[in-house]
Amino acid sequence: MNWDWGVVADFMPYFWSGLLTTLQALAWGTLIAFSLGLVWAIAVRGPAFVRWPVLGFTEFVRNTPLLVQLFFLFFVLPEWGPTVPVMVAGAIGLGLHYSTYTMEVYRAGIEAVPVGQWEAAHALSMSPRRTWQSVILPQAFRRSVPALGNYVIAMLKETPLIATIGLMEMLGEARAFGTETFRFMEPYTVVGIAFVLVAYPASLLIRALERRLATH
Amino acid sequence: MDTPQSTPQDDPARPAGDATTPEAVPGAGDGRREDGPELIRFQDVTKRFGELTVLDDLCFSVYPRKHVTLIGPSGSGKTTILRLLMTLVKPDEGTITVDGEHLTHEERHGKLVPAGEKHVREVRKKIGMVFQQFNLFPNMKVLRNVTEAPVHVLGLSKDEAEARARDLIELVGLTEHIDKYPTQLSGGQQQRVAIARALAMRPKVLLLDEVTSALDPELVAGVLDVLRDVAHSTEITMLCVTHEMSFARDISDCVMMFDKGRIVEAAPPEQLFGDPRHQRTRDFLRSVQ
Numbered sequence: 001m002n003w004d005w006g007v008v009a010d011f012m013p014y015f016w017s018g019l020l021t022t023l024q025a026l027a028w029g030t031l032i033a034f035s036l037g038l039v040w041a042i043a044v045r046g047p048a049f050v051r052w053p054v055l056g057f058t059e060f061v062r063n064t065p066l067l068v069q070l071f072f073l074f075f076v077l078p079e080w081g082p083t084v085p086v087m088v089a090g091a092i093g094l095g096l097h098y099s100t101y102t103m104e105v106y107r108a109g110i111e112a113v114p115v116g117q118w119e120a121a122h123a124l125s126m127s128p129r130r131t132w133q134s135v136i137l138p139q140a141f142r143r144s145v146p147a148l149g150n151y152v153i154a155m156l157k158e159t160p161l162i163a164t165i166g167l168m169e170m171l172g173e174a175r176a177f178g179t180e181t182f183r184f185m186e187p188y189t190v191v192g193i194a195f196v197l198v199a200y201p202a203s204l205l206i207r208a209l210e211r212r213l214a215t216h
Numbered sequence: 217m218d219t220p221q222s223t224p225q226d227d228p229a230r231p232a233g234d235a236t237t238p239e240a241v242p243g244a245g246d247g248r249r250e251d252g253p254e255l256i257r258f259q260d261v262t263k264r265f266g267e268l269t270v271l272d273d274l275c276f277s278v279y280p281r282k283h284v285t286l287i288g289p290s291g292s293g294k295t296t297i298l299r300l301l302m303t304l305v306k307p308d309e310g311t312i313t314v315d316g317e318h319l320t321h322e323e324r325h326g327k328l329v330p331a332g333e334k335h336v337r338e339v340r341k342k343i344g345m346v347f348q349q350f351n352l353f354p355n356m357k358v359l360r361n362v363t364e365a366p367v368h369v370l371g372l373s374k375d376e377a378e379a380r381a382r383d384l385i386e387l388v389g390l391t392e393h394i395d396k397y398p399t400q401l402s403g404g405q406q407q408r409v410a411i412a413r414a415l416a417m418r419p420k421v422l423l424l425d426e427v428t429s430a431l432d433p434e435l436v437a438g439v440l441d442v443l444r445d446v447a448h449s450t451e452i453t454m455l456c457v458t459h460e461m462s463f464a465r466d467i468s469d470c471v472m473m474f475d476k477g478r479i480v481e482a483a484p485p486e487q488l489f490g491d492p493r494h495q496r497t498r499d500f501l502r503s504v505q
């Protein structure tokens with residue numbers, strides 16, 4: 001089979017739509033993963049009745065496949081509640097799953113803040129909320145950025161899973177296009193290159209950020 | 217105990233107040249009448265870490281505007297006293313009052329109940345602390361290190377807090393470093409910022425825990441000069457742990473010698489350094505010279 005630029009041109013409209021879906025799911029997933037992970041990380045430092053349920057839940061989520069979680073969110077959950085749009089289910093699935101990883105990143109970042117910082121805030125009578133906000137989280141966040149960035153890239157590479165619940169991201173579009181036209185080489189190649197074109201600059205950005213944070 | 221306990225005055229576990237009352241410490245002046253009631257009072261305070269009794273039925277008082285220095289061998293419980301005042305640890309027995317208020321309990325409907333977080337924070341506002349390791353906030357510039365708590369804890373406006381901070385930063389001689397991050401400063405400079413940060417809260421009492429121990433020798437003098445300045449030019453009460461005996465002699469109204477969680481003797485610096493009563497004190501002073 002020969003490479004056919006005409007096929008590439010035919011695929012491009014589908015590709016753009018798929019790319020947009022991928023980036024949207026990634027953006028929402030990242031937002032959810034970053035904020036929910038932070039909530040988990042702070043919650044596990046709370047009282048036992050908060051700590052243990054959170055630890056149990058996150059451990060469960062981390063140790064079950066993302067695919068199963070996506071199926072659950074999209075096919076099982078609506079049996080009890082309202083049907084959620086597929087983008088919402090996809091973003092929540094990705095975000096929730098990765099929040100259990102970002103949680104560990106934040107936890108490590110928080111634990112790396114020296115105990116003297118807590119004591120200094122305490123000595124200045126800062127409230128717990130103020131201590132987190134002004135002292136602990138800014139320092140923990142700084143240490144967390146590189147590892148968080150790596151999870152964004154990992155999440156990007158897992159976005160094709162959302163096609164299984166019908167959310168047409170890049171790879172889903174490529175497969176649909178292939179099934180229709182019997183041309184797989186061009187769409188899959190385009191999508192493969194697109195992943196590299198998104199992921200590689202992103203990882204460069206993370207490394208630059210890492211260097212910047214390290215020097216300051 | 218290797219100290220004689222023949223008279224009540226020699227008893228390290230003497231009753232509350234004795235250690236720094238004017239009677240026991242003539243150098244502290246007519247403290248009680250002039251300065252009103254004690255600012256800090258430890259009464260029968262015992263603190264254990266597991267099997268280890270770190271403070272043993274400890275009683276002492278500190279009067280307003282006095283500068284009290286704690287000396288004694290490592291592990292004798294000096295830091296623990298400051299940490300109790302800072303409510304970083306809780307006493308197992310006994311009571312601690314600051315400015316007449318219980319540190320670990322509060323009054324509700326006429327009854328003493330264990331203190332809530334809010335009460336503790338209110339009482340603690342009267343106390344400032346400077347740590348051995350400075351513990352400046354590395355994510356904030358010098359100015360914000362000093363304004364952060366006044367703004368968010370005391371509720372000062374940003375302008376008020378900055379005006380106050382600039383004065384204090386000038387007092388500690390760091391005006392040209394006001395826009396730097398702590399990591400850009402030497403240890404001595406960081407410690408001076410930490411002093412300014414503590415003073416910005418206008419505490420009634422300043423706790424200092426071996427504030428020069430982590431410093432390179434050539435930086436010690438600068439920090440001690442700042443503290444001498446603070447001691448002589450302000451009304452602040454100081455409770456100070458130090459191994460710098462000449463500094464202790466300069467600023468103290470009373471020096472308390474600690475050993476094994478008890479006060480061995482407490483006296484004005486001229487007496488304690490010049491003519492210590494106890495062998496334990498003499499041994500200790502010889503060892504640090």
Ligand SMILES: Nc1ncnc2c1ncn2[C@@H]1O[C@H](COP(=O)(O)OP(=O)(O)O)[C@@H](O)[C@H]1O
Nearest residue numbers: 265268270288289290291292293294295296297
């Ligand atoms: N959090 C703690 N847990 C267990 N032991 C402690 C703790 N803090 C202090 N200690 C012990 O209490 C004793 C007194 O410590 P400290 O008050 O720091 O003495 P100093 O400041 O006079 O050197 C030491 O033996 C120390 O090991």
Ligand SMILES: [Mg+2]
Nearest residue numbers: 294295296426
């Ligand atoms: Mg100590």
